[in-house]
Amino acid sequence: MVKHIFKIIFNERKINIWILIELILVFCILWFCTDYITFLFQRNMEHTGFDTKHVYRINIREKEKEEQTEDNDNTAETETYNIWSIVDRIKQYPEIEHVSLSIASIPYSQSYSGGGVFIDTVDQNARAKFVTPEYFDVFKIKIEHGNAYNWDNIVGENIVVISADESNTFLKRPANKVEKFTMGRIGDTVDPDRTHKVVGVASRSKWSEYAEYEAIIYSPLKKDDKRLGTGELCVRVKPEADKDFAKRFTKAMQSQLALGHYYLSSVQSMTDIRDEYMKGWEYDSNLKSIYSITAFLIVNIFLGVVGTFWFRVQARRSEIGLRLALGSTRRNIRWLFPLETILLIVIASIIAVAICINISLVDILKDMEIPTPNRGDTSAEPVQYIINYSITFFFLCIIAIAAVWYPAKRASDIQPAEALKDE
Known part of the structure; x- marks a missing residue:
């Protein structure tokens, strides 16, 4: 036939x-x-490695120069104090479980921070995230090996948490076998100030659902970091309080979060941030x-x-x-x-x-x-x-x-x- x-x-x-x-x-x-x-x-x-359900970004902005009053002290120390005071006040809101502050670290963000890392004769690129210890709780990032850092041990040694890349390795070796590494490229001087000790390994993470897994370095965000004013302030709310959370929070905290030159600009759900990101990347x-x-x-x-x-x-x-x-x-x-x-x-x-x-x-x-x-x-x-x-x-x-x-x-x-x- x-x-x-x-x-x-x-x-x-x-x-x-x-x-x-x-x-x-x-x-x-x-x-x-x-x-x-x-x-x-x-x-x-594929699992993204994070969970954004019931997570919101609290957008704190700095007032325009013409809106700032002369009696406000705008020294770096005062601005740093105001930022952490805002974080502490948000923590007191009863519907919130966890609060984190980070730099260029939240999923679906347009910001990027990263660079080269190396051990001996092996180097690669890695994304750098500067986060407070609560970041892992806000986005439910699992620590698979070792421990996450906390406020007690981030002073002193350059400790970090890492996660593996698409090939499930970090610097071409299992992530849980990496004890320390140096920022830079092969041939650079091994500077102790740029050498980091690995205290934990987090589950692999992506920037979005359609991105690939990438090597990530979670570094502690210092309390005196000069970039705090541009940081990402995120909260995880209690599941039962999710509905209309943004409206209630804005109404209750608008005046309390007006400190110095800073004010509460808006509250965005991570769902909305994701949608904007997807449209931006087409x-x-x-x-x-x-x-x-x-x-x-x-x-x-x-x-x-x-x-x-x-x-x-x-x-x-x-x-x-x-x-x-x-x-x-x-x-x-x-x-x-x-x-x-x-x-x-x-x-x-x-x-x-x-x-x-x-x-x-x-x-x-x-x-x-x-x-x-x-x-x-x-x-x-x-x-x-x-x-x-x-x-x-x-x-x-x-x-x-x-x-x-x-x-x-x-x-x-x-x-x-x-x-x-x-x-």
């Missing part, structure tokens, strides 16, 4: 070549849509574009295959009538066209796979600013190619068979005499 269908495809090669070109083009586009969607799905299924718009392209392709493939095979059925009426007259069953005729379609897709897919893999390796789509998976410096694994092929092939087969079914049914219902009268 298959050999016979191959003969039919060869005999009809003039029209089949155009069908093959169409199927190759469609297969390639669906391949890259599948690659992007499955990549984001896999990333989204994840939402990219997904909508991919879904729209895929839906458009489905409709066009369906209509194109229906039209093509409807025309082919009409052009082969006499052949169908002859087959029926010579003893072919209607069931065989009904299956002839779907099988022919599947074999055409098989041929097209073999050619399309070679095209898709080569396009992926040279990053042509990225140069054209078409949404593609951000895999960094690595290419897709062979398993991903198999996933892309399987999903694309079966999806295309389902669409094509659904489109061919009605023309095939009409062909099987033709009476032999009616089909042969044109001869």
